[in-house]
Amino acid sequence: EPEVTQTPSHQVTQMGQEVILRCVPISNHLYFYWYRQILGQKVEFLVSFYNNEISEKSEIFDDQFSVERPDGSNFTLKIRSTKLEDSAMYFCASSDYAEQFFGPGTRLTVL
Amino acid sequence: TQLLEQSPQFLSIQEGENLTVYCNSSSVFSSLQWYRQEPGEGPVLLVTVVTGGEVKKLKRLTFQFGDARKDSSLHITAAQPGDTGLYLCAGAGAQKLVFGQGTRLTINP
Numbered sequence: 001e002p003e004v005t006q007t008p009s010h011q012v013t014q015m016g017q018e019v020i021l022r023c024v025p026i027s028n029h030l031y032f033y034w035y036r037q038i039l040g041q042k043v044e045f046l047v048s049f050y051n052n053e054i055s056e057k058s059e060i061f062d063d064q065f066s067v068e069r070p071d072g073s074n075f076t077l078k079i080r081s082t083k084l085e086d087s088a089m090y091f092c093a094s095s096d097y098a099e100q101f102f103g104p105g106t107r108l109t110v111l
Numbered sequence: 112t113q114l115l116e117q118s119p120q121f122l123s124i125q126e127g128e129n130l131t132v133y134c135n136s137s138s139v140f141s142s143l144q145w146y147r148q149e150p151g152e153g154p155v156l157l158v159t160v161v162t163g164g165e166v167k168k169l170k171r172l173t174f175q176f177g178d179a180r181k182d183s184s185l186h187i188t189a190a191q192p193g194d195t196g197l198y199l200c201a202g203a204g205a206q207k208l209v210f211g212q213g214t215r216l217t218i219n220p
Contacts, residue, residue, distance in 0.1 A: 041212075043210040045207040058207075100144070100201075102154045
């Protein structure tokens, strides 16, 4: 069964460093998303991406964040200068239109 | 701002009992999805309900979408220890999902 994959599963970084989280969406899906979940809190929407551009973003998704689909299979989330409060699980999701399927997540720890 | 409130937040019952989890909002959603999430993993889609009043069954799980498409419920019949987990409802907005805070369900043998 097709699934969304994410790498790395765990990323530890120093405050102020740049990180890139990678996702491979389900191959025939056209819509891509990033969400985050701070420990013990609800899953929060960050950004949606369609047709090679951002279609919607939340207030969380400020200038420190960017997304890219560098080739036909990968979808990346870049955080330019990480802060302590960026520590969270980051989930990638993809959909053909209605139903979103999530990857296993990347646990980002900022020290 | 669209919000989804789930209740109860925690539920611990004995094996064999029935239970209902609620997901409520003041906003209308085009569809509503239920997920199950295990610790340290991503949400796994259980079902999507689209039409007001729609009822979907997945073995012992019954999902209902409210007539006004603002609320939903998940009913589990004869709960089993394997049903233990975090259940999330998520309403579909324009290009995103809005999640509830989840119901942590524990089924005791």
